[in-house]
Amino acid sequence: MTRPSLVVFSAALLIALAAIPPRAEAQELCVRVARANLRAGPGTDQKKTWEVYENMPFTQIDRKGDWIRVRDVDGDEHWIFRNLVTSSYKCLTVKSERANIRKGPGTNFDTWFTVEKYTSFKRIGAEGKWIKVEYEGETMWIYNTLVWP
Secondary structure (H helix, E strand, O other), X not given: OOHHHHHHHHHHHHHHHHHOOOOOOOEEEEEOOOEEEEEOOOXXXXXXXXXXXXXXXXXXXXXXXXXXXXXXXXXXXXXXXXXXXXXXXXXXXXXXXXXXXXXOOOOOOOEEEEEEOOOEEEEEEEEOOEEEEEEOOEEEEEEHHHEEO
8 A cells, every 4th residue: 555545544444433423321221110021032022031120220232123122230131112111210229139228328227128139229319328219109228239230
């Protein structure tokens, strides 16, 4: 390649690379309905992989028509119909085997009750390392290392 050709090639490569949009951050989604079926592929004819409940969080990793490919708390991938999820609020799920739900943001507050893995909440705030959540109309607190995302 002669020098002028190399310059033209380099310029064309830079223009092509500039046209590629930056990689979008994975979008967090929440199940917005009481129950939702996750599927092995994009369609109701695909095998059901998991039944989840309201406020279960997922990370969107792909989309095909009206179906969204998501990743769950365990790193597994599923497909869900787009009308069953929202990005208009944040949610989280318990990732440890059990977690204490407290009446305030600290261990000096009483434990209200204990929940098991995959119990999901709507996130409404935070104070330090404590996350303020809503569950069945009540406001409560959970420690941030016990939940995902």
